[in-house]
Amino acid sequence: MGFEEMKDKAKDLIGQHDDKVDQGVERAGQFADDKTGGKHTEHIDQGEDKLKEGLRNFGGQQQ
Template sequence: MAMMDKIKQMLKGHEGQASKGVDKAGNMADDKTHGKHSGRIDSAQDKMKDQFGGDQDKGNR
């Protein structure tokens, strides 16, 4: 089983928490880079949310 499959299996039923974690990590990375790469970070956050099923609040950032 691939690593992503294991992560998805572990997060099943906890998509909201995964989404919050992705947001928190992205915001921390954005703060560390002083907003220099905010577009790329936002794109990565969206891709991770799509991958983990945590995109139910996509428009609320």
């Protein structure tokens, strides 16, 4: 499987399972927030939002 095929497969999966992707991003953000003792909550939340937006755009779904 070539790079383009893998990229297309990732786009399809993200588009089909956007709710699961969002949950995963939120869990990762919560993990990072816990590890930093809540010192960077605002920045982590902003990063989560940007990542979700980027993944939605990559997966072909607009907000």
